[in-house]
Amino acid sequence: MSEVDLQSFAETGRTAQLKAKFEITEVNLALKECGFGFFHVRLIFTALVGLIAGVFMGSSTSYILSEAECDLDMNLLEKGILNAMPYLGMLTSCIIAGFLTDAFGRKTFVVLGFGGTFIFTFISGLSQTYIVLTISKFCEGVFFAASYSSMLALTSEFCHDGVRDQIMIVASSFIPIGQVVLALMSWGILLQDWNVSLFGGMFVLHSWNYYFLALSLWACLACILYALLPESPMYHISQHNYDEAREVLIKVYTENTRKSVETFKYKDLWKDKIAVSEKQEPMTFQKQLSSAFHNIRPMFQKPLVWYLVLFCILNFISMKIYTVLRTWFPQLSTIVEHYSNETSDLCVMIDSYTRDLKVSVPETNGQNCIEARSGTETYINSVILGSICFIPPIVSSFLVKKVGKRNLYIVCGFLTMALTLAVRWSNSKISMVALFSTDVAISTLMASLTQTMVLEYFPTTTRSLAMAVVMTLGRTGSVSGNILFPILLDMGCAVPFFTLAAIVGVTTLLAFLISPKKE
Structure with a gap:
């Protein structure tokens, strides 16, 4: 592609971006007219x-x-x-x-x-x-x-x-x-x-x-x-399907307001653009591919590539601890429910369970297996845990603007580290449920803050891809955490809790490297 072609392509790209931005503004105005x-x-x-x-x-x-x-x-x-x-x-x-x-x-x-x-x-x-x-x-x-x-x-x-x-x-x-x-x-x-x-x-x-x-x-x-x-009107606009986008907005308006189409201020929106868009030469696959790579290229250059790596690490660890604690809570709660009569120390109960599990491994179609079924306490504890997880969205909506996302993440990191260590020494059912529930709630907030910072630090052209990469690494943390947790648990009850606390400490220190976002 010659230099003239590159300049023409860049100019076309800038024009397309301005046009798309204007059309999104029009959709926003039409949706405001539709009401709620x-x-x-x-x-x-x-x-x-x-x-x-x-x-x-x-x-x-x-x-x-x-x-x-x-x-x-x-x-x-x-x-x-x-x-x-x-x-x-x-x-x-x-x-x-x-x-x-x-x-x-x-x-x-x-x-x-x-x-x-x-x-x-x-x-x-x-x-x-x-x-x-x-x-x-x-x-x-x-x-x-x-x-x-x-x-x-x-x-x-x-x-x-x-x-x-x-x-x-x-x-x-x-x-x-x-x-x-x-x-x-x-x-x-x-x-x-x-x-x-x-x-x-x-x-x-x-x-x-x-x-x-x-x-x-x-x-x-x-x-x-x-x-x-x-279908989303934004998607129809991106595909230049203006008739379909207008029909969707009319449907939203009539369903929300119970008024006739004639009262809709934007009932004739984009009608004048249809004839023009039909005459435009469609972009070739090569140009579309070049445009896509041109848009995402800044994500792999400084400073965005540094933020991408950093947020991937933060989300990997945040989702690892959140998923492990949440998915293994019912099993650990069941263990406490069955072994709490023998001792009040959580690790003694867990070690007793893992020892009994090795002894009772089924030899022939489960005939020698004695299952420790969950009782009412386990489900009540899970309801409590889910209820406490309502707190993070409320907390984040009030505190984020006052202290900032990075600072709130750091505070949550230190709290999560302390709570994870404290779980190991919980000596009653009440303390175990309270510590687990609070730990899950705060680690949930950490994952949410990481994903919110991705939306803030990356521009529109790279935001979706950045979020997809960060979430992929986060789910990798969920997978590895669920596989490693029972292995560590089999080595001894204290091992997984100390390990989780250590990696949360690492991600909390890394959060200090995030520079405050300039408005």
């Missing part, structure tokens, strides 16, 4: 169902570890691998789906993602072996990751910039709601002694099978609800 009404209530409820289905996908296995350890012949390492499978699945599709979403639309990926999540959660409910369940959970993660970023984009792009931040904060509170709902459903189903034997005992449905079948209905409902929503 029944359509947005439907949108928020759909996001609620979708995010709850996502929580079920990532956390449901933690509740069946004690229930199905004999049915599936699981040891500690196999439990850790099972917990890690959804996150491993998400790693395989996260970045690819992030790129393809812009080409094929948000709605397409959301519907396909939740449809696939429903199918494989249903298969999990029918699984009879550890291998089948593990593969099904992996596939759940693959499909949900394809829908997650599209779901957030679809939700935010139907909200104008005046209410978008508040709507997304409300959406972030749906995750702890999902944790509470999951604990309640686990409590209601897993305590039942449901065992149905079919085909002469070749196919057996246990309580945990019915548990997964019930959870799959949420992904099915999310798929249906998103299929009933229109």
